[in-house]
Amino acid sequence: MSLSEKQAITEVLYRYARAVDRKDFAAVAACYFPDANDNHGGYNGTVDGLVEDMKVRHRTIDSSQHFVTNVLIDLGIDSADVESYCLCYLRQEKEPGAQSQLLSTIRCRYVDRFEKRNGEWRIADRIVVFDESRQEIITDALDPHWVISRRNSEDPVYTRLP
Numbered sequence: 001m002s003l004s005e006k007q008a009i010t011e012v013l014y015r016y017a018r019a020v021d022r023k024d025f026a027a028v029a030a031c032y033f034p035d036a037n038d039n040h041g042g043y044n045g046t047v048d049g050l051v052e053d054m055k056v057r058h059r060t061i062d063s064s065q066h067f068v069t070n071v072l073i074d075l076g077i078d079s080a081d082v083e084s085y086c087l088c089y090l091r092q093e094k095e096p097g098a099q100s101q102l103l104s105t106i107r108c109r110y111v112d113r114f115e116k117r118n119g120e121w122r123i124a125d126r127i128v129v130f131d132e133s134r135q136e137i138i139t140d141a142l143d144p145h146w147v148i149s150r151r152n153s154e155d156p157v158y159t160r161l162p
Helices: 003-021 025-030 047-057
Strands: 032-039 044-046 061-075 079-092 101-117 120-138
Touching: 003 025, 003 061, 003 079, 003 101, 003 120, 025 032, 025 047, 032 047, 044 047, 079 120
Parallel strands: 032 120
Antiparallel strands: 032 044, 061 079, 079 101, 101 120
16 A cells, blocks of 8 residues: 555545635546546536536535545555545625624535546545534624635635645
8 A cells, every 4th residue: 555645645635625615616627537426415427517516506605614534545556445524614605784694514424436547546436425414603703804715716825825
């Protein structure tokens, strides 16, 4: 078992989380092979369809964080079975004039088959296994002078990194 192979797979999982949270849909697609399938709760199908589904579902989400943890990788020669835990915080935009907004917290696991093709690891098949989805009304108390996360290419991760 190669630690560098496992690290390459883990990096794909982390890039996926960043891409979803920044609504960088091209980067989401790049985590998958073009012929991959994703069973993502209300969506089951191709990567292109997943991206279109995400665009709709994330249209009204003003803050998104996906934490990927507990990554277990059973590595083969050119494939790997991967289980990872995911904790998602998805905050809906405020209604006009509202002080509070809806926050969804989702606990799930990604059960993935990764493949290595042409020297590159990507997701070939994903099943998202859900454990819990809860919703609560929150009031965001962030200081408006702090650097605020953005869900686009204006986020500091894109403006400060090469």
